[in-house]
Amino acid sequence: xxxPGPAVAxxxxxxxxxGTAALFGGLLVPDATAQDLTTGITFPGPGHPLGTDELxxxxxxxxxxxxxxxxxxALAVSAGSMLTxxxxxxxxxxxxxxxxxxxxxxxxxxxxxxxxxxxVVVAGVMGGGYWLAILVLIVLxxxxxxxxxxGAVLEQRSRAYVEAARLxxxxxxxxxxxHVWPNILPVALANAxxxxxxxxxxxxxxxxxxxxxxxxxxxxxxxxxxxKGQLFANPWAAVAPGLAIIITAAAxxxxxxxxxxxxxxxxxxx
Amino acid sequence: MSIGETKPLIDVRGLRVGRAADGRTLLSDVSxxxxxxxxxxxxxxxxxxxxxxxxxxxxxxxxxxxxxxxxTLAGRPxxxxxxxxxxxxxxxxxxxxxxxxxxxxxxxxxxxxIADGLARGKxxxxxxxxxxxxxxxxxxxxxxxxxxxxxxxxxxxxxxCALAGDPTxxxxxxxxxALDVTTQAEVLDLIRRVQRERGMAFVLITHDLRxxxxxxxxxxxxxxxxxxxxxxxxxxxxxPRHPYTRALLAAEPPLDRRLTVIPSIPGTxxxxxxxLGRCGFADRCALAGDACRDGxxxxxxxxxxxxxxxxRADVLAAxxxxxxxxxxxxxxxxxxxxxxxxxxxxxxxxxxxxxxALAGIxxxxxxxxxxxxxxxxxxxxxxxxxxxxxxxxxxxxxxTFDGTSYGDxxxxxxxxRARVLRGVQMVFQDPYSSLNPVRSVGAVLAEALRAxxxxxxxxxVAALLDLVGLRPDVAGRPPAGxxxxxxxxxxxxxxxxxRPRLLICDESVSALDVSVQAQILDLLADLRSSLSMAxxxxxxxxxxxxxxxxxxxxxxxxxxxxxxxxxxxxxxxTDPYTRALLASVPIxxx
Numbered sequence: 001x002x003x004p005g006p007a008v009a010x011x012x013x014x015x016x017x018x019g020t021a022a023l024f025g026g027l028l029v030p031d032a033t034a035q036d037l038t039t040g041i042t043f044p045g046p047g048h049p050l051g052t053d054e055l056x057x058x059x060x061x062x063x064x065x066x067x068x069x070x071x072x073x074a075l076a077v078s079a080g081s082m083l084t085x086x087x088x089x090x091x092x093x094x095x096x097x098x099x100x101x102x103x104x105x106x107x108x109x110x111x112x113x114x115x116x117x118x119x120v121v122v123a124g125v126m127g128g129g130y131w132l133a134i135l136v137l138i139v140l141x142x143x144x145x146x147x148x149x150x151g152a153v154l155e156q157r158s159r160a161y162v163e164a165a166r167l168x169x170x171x172x173x174x175x176x177x178x179h180v181w182p183n184i185l186p187v188a189l190a191n192a193x194x195x196x197x198x199x200x201x202x203x204x205x206x207x208x209x210x211x212x213x214x215x216x217x218x219x220x221x222x223x224x225x226x227x228k229g230q231l232f233a234n235p236w237a238a239v240a241p242g243l244a245i246i247i248t249a250a251a252x253x254x255x256x257x258x259x260x261x262x263x264x265x266x267x268x269x270x
Numbered sequence: 271m272s273i274g275e276t277k278p279l280i281d282v283r284g285l286r287v288g289r290a291a292d293g294r295t296l297l298s299d300v301s302x303x304x305x306x307x308x309x310x311x312x313x314x315x316x317x318x319x320x321x322x323x324x325x326x327x328x329x330x331x332x333x334x335x336x337x338x339x340x341x342t343l344a345g346r347p348x349x350x351x352x353x354x355x356x357x358x359x360x361x362x363x364x365x366x367x368x369x370x371x372x373x374x375x376x377x378x379x380x381x382x383x384i385a386d387g388l389a390r391g392k393x394x395x396x397x398x399x400x401x402x403x404x405x406x407x408x409x410x411x412x413x414x415x416x417x418x419x420x421x422x423x424x425x426x427x428x429x430x431c432a433l434a435g436d437p438t439x440x441x442x443x444x445x446x447x448a449l450d451v452t453t454q455a456e457v458l459d460l461i462r463r464v465q466r467e468r469g470m471a472f473v474l475i476t477h478d479l480r481x482x483x484x485x486x487x488x489x490x491x492x493x494x495x496x497x498x499x500x501x502x503x504x505x506x507x508x509x510p511r512h513p514y515t516r517a518l519l520a521a522e523p524p525l526d527r528r529l530t531v532i533p534s535i536p537g538t539x540x541x542x543x544x545x546l547g548r549c550g551f552a553d554r555c556a557l558a559g560d561a562c563r564d565g566x567x568x569x570x571x572x573x574x575x576x577x578x579x580x581x582r583a584d585v586l587a588a589x590x591x592x593x594x595x596x597x598x599x600x601x602x603x604x605x606x607x608x609x610x611x612x613x614x615x616x617x618x619x620x621x622x623x624x625x626x627a628l629a630g631i632x633x634x635x636x637x638x639x640x641x642x643x644x645x646x647x648x649x650x651x652x653x654x655x656x657x658x659x660x661x662x663x664x665x666x667x668x669x670t671f672d673g674t675s676y677g678d679x680x681x682x683x684x685x686x687r688a689r690v691l692r693g694v695q696m697v698f699q700d701p702y703s704s705l706n707p708v709r710s711v712g713a714v715l716a717e718a719l720r721a722x723x724x725x726x727x728x729x730x731v732a733a734l735l736d737l738v739g740l741r742p743d744v745a746g747r748p749p750a751g752x753x754x755x756x757x758x759x760x761x762x763x764x765x766x767x768x769r770p771r772l773l774i775c776d777e778s779v780s781a782l783d784v785s786v787q788a789q790i791l792d793l794l795a796d797l798r799s800s801l802s803m804a805x806x807x808x809x810x811x812x813x814x815x816x817x818x819x820x821x822x823x824x825x826x827x828x829x830x831x832x833x834x835x836x837x838x839x840x841x842x843x844t845d846p847y848t849r850a851l852l853a854s855v856p857i858x859x860x
Contacts, residue, residue: 160704163661164764168721169691182708 008258011251018248021067032065032218033057041233051234053227059237063244065218070204071248073134073212077199080138082192085145086181092146093153094176103150107143115140116205123211133212137202141195148191152184186263193256197249204245220245277345278303279439279471280327285339287319287326287495295543296335297322297495299568304488306438309465309472311482311503314492315518315783316754317539320475323492324441328365329355344438360387364437366461368444370424374416380427381412387434405430406460422453429461433468440465441473446481450646451810455854458485477783479522483507484856488575491515494550495542497569501576507858509587511578514551516591521788523813525840525855530597532817534788538753549581557582599837600640600820609670610772610804611635611658611694616667618653627653629828630667635772640798640805642819642836644812644851649825651808655774658806659696660687672771692722695765699777701757705749711735711760712745715767722768737800738763739793755786759793766797773798774806779814791818812851816840824848 004012021028036056044051050059092103119136126132156162157180165175204221206212213219215226220241227237280303287297297319304310314320324330326337329352341349344362348355359365367373374383384401385393399409405426416424425445432440445461446454462485465472476482482489483503491498491512499512510516520533537554545552549567552558561581572578572587580586613633619626628650635641645651656662658669660679669676672693676682679690698704705714712731719726719734732742738759749757758778765773775794779787795818798805807819815822816836823833824845832845843849 160698160700161706164696164698164704164761165706166661167659167691167696167765168718169688170717170721179706179709183706 004258007254011254011258014247014251015255018067018071018244018251021064022071023068025065025068029061029064032061033216041230041237043234044236050236050240053223053234053237054230059234059240062218062223063220063240066220066223066241067244069130069213069217069219070200070207070221070245073130073203074196074200076134077137077141077203078192078195080134081141081145081195081199082188084138084142085147085149085191086188088142089146089149090153090176090181090184091172093150094157094180095172096157100150103146107146110140110143113140116202119202119206120209120211123206128211130213133203133206137199137206141199145188145191145195149184149188152187153180156180156183186260190256190260190263193252193259197252197256200245200249200252278305278342279344280304280473281340281342282323282327283340285323285326285337285341287322287331287335287337290334290336295495295546297326297542299566300339300490300492300495300497301569302490302500304439304471304473306471307466307469308488309462309474309486310488310490311474311476311486312490312492313476313479313482313518315477315539315785317494317541318492319495319542320477320492321443322495324365324443324473324475328359328363328441330365361435362437363439363441364432364435366428366432366440366442366445369448370421370428371448373428374424374431376416378415379412380414380416380419384412384427384430384434387431389435401430401434402427404433404464420453421449422457425449425453425457426460429457429464433464436468437470439471439473441475443475444477445474447476447478451812452646452850452854454481455856458856461485478856479518479784480856480858483858491518494540494545496550496566497577497579498551499572499576499578499580500569501573504858505573505576510591511572511576511583511586512551512580513555513557513582513586516586517554518784520591520594521785523788523791523817525813525816525852528597528599528816528837530595532788532791533592533594534792535785536789538755538786539783549579557585599835607636609634610637610639610672611806612670613654613658614668614670616654616657616664616669618650618657618662618664626650626665626828628657628664628667631825631828631830633823633830633833635804635806637771638798638802638804639821640807640819642815642822643806643808643825644810644815644822645825646810646851648827650828651825652776654825655696655776655806655808658774659691659694692768693770694772694774695768695770696774696776697758697761697765697778700781701754701761702749702781704761705757707749710746710748711752714760715745715763718764718767724767734763734767737766737797739789753786754782755789758782758786758790762790762793762797766801766803769801770803772804772806774808776808777810778807780809780811787814794818812840812855824851 039052039056041054042048042052048058052058088103092100118140119133122136123133162175162179165179203212207219207221208225210225213222223241224238230237283301285297285300286295288295300323302310312320312323327341331337339349340347343358346354348358381398384398388397398412402409402411407423407426419427442461446457449457458481474482474485486503488501489503489506490500491514493514498514499506499510506515507519510519517535521535523532535554540550547566548564549562552562567579567581569577569579572583613631616628616631617626618628631654643651643654653662657664663678671690674686674690679687715731715734716726719730724730731745735742735744740756740759779790782790791814794805797803807815809815819836821834822836822839824831824839824847826847831847832839832843839848840852843852
């Protein structure tokens with residue numbers, strides 16, 4: 001196997017660190033939200049590598065604890081939209097005709113809606129909340145996934161192996177799931193990676209607007225929003241969560257690209 | 271630049287190509303020279319290294335490959351001087367590529383693309399018209415774009431572009447492989463004429479022995495990245511001095527008679543570095559002895575102007591090749607008993623097409639009969655087959671298979687459709703796309719067996735693999751890494767898993783190398799008799815249809831031009847189109 005380049009290696013390290021924080025953040029920094037009002041807001045210094053915010057909370061600890069909601073939420077969005085996209089795109093691409101027309105007009109309709117605006121409205125009307133934000137994003141992301149999957153299926157459908165399967169008189173369901181789907185999986189996965197980065201930023205935006213995670217919770221978007229007024233007292237309180245979002249999103253994109261290239265190479269080496 | 275008569279324009283010595291990343295060698299010790307006005311055909315099957323040879327000569331290797339050896343083009347040593355090579359390419363040296371559908375820029379007018387190669391002062395409409403006339407095209411073609419031209423016209427334009435810089439050396443890589451047989455003959459004639467008129471040194475790369483011997487003065491036979499044999503084309507053809515050349519010539523099916531068994535070469539072409547330090551052909555060679563596996567055989571003189579890399583070349587010269595046995599022409603069985611497949615008045619017009627793909631075809635296949643359909647691309651032969659198995663929906667006409675009548679197979683009730691598909695199966699052209707890359711061979715065959723109502727257990731899969739001449743351990747492997755021939759055997763196994771009564775082969779041997787093609791044709795003939803199947807064999811290759819079918823239909827533009835016993839049609843065709851097809855088969859130069 002070819003070794004990943006330096007950019008990919010760095011991205012993989014970033015993702016490993018983020019993943020650890022997301023999964024074990026509660027264990028690593030159990031008292032992340034502990035306030036120390038006597039300290040108040042401080043610049044980075046001994047004991048507080050990134051300083052504290054105005055409630056005296058350690059910014060680094062908040063960052064580690066905040067990975068969980070930010071990253072797992074984005075993961076839920078990309079997984080959920082990939083699942084929905086596959087369930088719609090696979091039959092649309094394989095069966096064609098009316099099923100395809102229906103699915104694609106639905107996708108067109110959904111894509112004509114400004115995503116983040118809808119999320120803001122829905123979350124605002126229904127009172128916000130973390131899981132509602134995730135659900136809204138899944139619904140908004142799914143049409144793009146359905147289109148990508150459909151496109152990949154269309155490319156496979158005309159291959160002789162699919163026709164050979166049809167000559168075995170196999171059911172459409174079996175051909176779709178057992179024959180076509182494994183061949184489009186690399187495309188779907190690569191797309192899920194890109195969605196993850198997008199979902200990370202979108203969820204943070206919603207939290208920033210106060211529509212995702214409850215105020216005061218450790219979440220990158222939320223922390224950024226909470227601390228945006230303290231840019232002069234301790235810039236790191238706002239900049240650090242922002243950087244975390246950007247770096248993680250970039251790392252996921254780099255790794256996603258790398259995986260797609262690898263899948264492509266394997267396909268060509270066939 | 272003036273060059274002496276005897277000094278070759280291309281002189282390649284000790285060419286070696288390796289991969290930088292892992293140090294693997296792909297090609298060794300290839301040498302050849304071509305003088306002005308002479309032509310050389312580099313012949314070999316896929317994996318022989320023929321394309322690598324010219325790409326290395328021209329400094330056009332893909333990234334990661336490195337060439338060594340001495341290359342002299344038009345008297346200038348270029349192997350260590352990429353700058354000199356760049357100066358020669360496109361001017362003194364020109365390359366004509368295989369695929370006329372991708373070698374031209376679809377958005378630019380033909381005239382502009384030819385002008386690109388002309389010298390700066392010569393880019394005038396008159397000059398472009400003259401260049402088009404040279405390749406047999408009228409001046410108005412200059413104003414057209416490539417998509418408005420047929421494949422043959424595009425390849426003519428490709429040739430005009432290649433000639434624009436007035437090269438003294440022309441190299442053509444499979445220039446007619448993507449073309450229909452009648453078009454191929456025209457383009458080959460054109461290239462040969464232009465080459466003679468201009469007195470260019472010409473190198474032709476081809477897998478097609480007939481094309482090689484009809485086009486060139488000399489041949490170079492490559493095998494597994496090494497020179498097997500070189501010499502004047504006529505002499506090599508008449509008396510090959512390498513067992514591989516002899517076997518390759520024997521494996522080419524004859525057009526004028528039917529053989530009981532087409533002599534095929536067992537196995538497949540090995541990788542170059544798998545057979546270092548010995549004769550690469552030894553494992554497939556009937557003559558091979560201990561000496562063949564001890565050291566790499568060097569090309570040695572074998573007659574006037576000839577070399578052979580066979581250590582037993584003198585033994586070969588002393589023994590005449592076994593004459594393959596001619597089979598008695600089959601008794602046409604038409605009209606006896608009820609038909610297995612009866613097609614009447616089949617019509618299919620694709621949306622947006624100017625003429626129907628099928629314009630009312632009648633066809634009949636008796637039980638156990640082998641019937642051929644011959645035609646060029648666009649004749650409707652594939653559409654016909656796809657209608658029979660329900661991959662295509664005809665607009666009119668009726669298909670009756672084994673008592674079940676239908677137009678659209680997909681519209682039949684489930685039970686009847688299943689019965690038809692159990693009785694008729696199909697083998698596709700491309701063995702690479704017809705197997706699912708993510709499913710193992712065993713899974714593919716087990717599924718086919720279960721679809722035919724069997725249990726699909728390991729023993730059944732092994733028996734099925736044995737039937738098509740594959741070992742049972744193939745079952746656990748994915749198709750990746752298998753050769754084209756092995757894949758096609760798997761595809762055949764899948765098709766015959768349910769013991770169909772009719773097997774449709776749609777160009778099933780066209781994508782295979784000659785030696786492998788012979789293996790597969792023999793396999794299909796064996797299966798036909800052991801499983802008492804009927805065959806509907808679709809091909810553009812008249813020699814192949816002669817070997818495997820009893821009766822033949824000749825299709826052109828959706829119409830049936832002629833039908834009857836294969837021997838009769840090929841020996842005394844009555845339709846002008848059939849005659850044109852027969853006349854387009856390349857004939858070796860005397």
